[in-house]
Amino acid sequence: MACIFCEIIAKRQPADVVYEDDDILVFKDINPTAPIHVLLVPKAHVATVNDVDEAQHVGLMGRLFVVAKKLAAQWDIVGQGYRLTVNVGRGGGQIVDHVHMHLVSGRHR
Ligand code: AMP
Ligand code: ZN
Secondary structure (H helix, E strand, O other), rough: OOOHHHHOOOOOOOOOOEEOOOEEEEEEEEOOOOEEEEEEEEEEOOOOHHHHOOOHHHHHHHHHHHHHHHHHHHOOOOOOOOOOEEEOOOOHOOOOOOEEEEEEOOOOO
């Protein structure tokens, strides 16, 4: 099986999708740590930030931030603020080896 996020992107596994464009899929974290907790996932499989390629991925990674701020505006959480997190490697808390950005807002566990 491909990685779980590639399976979700291919629509072979379910997810609660809140945003999609040609390059990025955003869905709710299955185990949320706050009232708003979504994952912004580039559709291209890049395992970790260590695999981000300067020639290929700079625009894609930048667009994660643009989508994050648009969703924050849409969800009216710009004022209260939110957290964007990218975990890298097991010691950095990364469990799923497909680059993703957590967008978390509200009360924390
Ligand atoms: P990380 O620790 O940064 O790799 O985060 C992986 C996140 O993916 C965790 O917060 C998990 O709860 C979440 N997750 C794992 N599998 C799924 C899934 N099938 N659908 C939604 N979120 C998932
Ligand atoms: Zn993948």
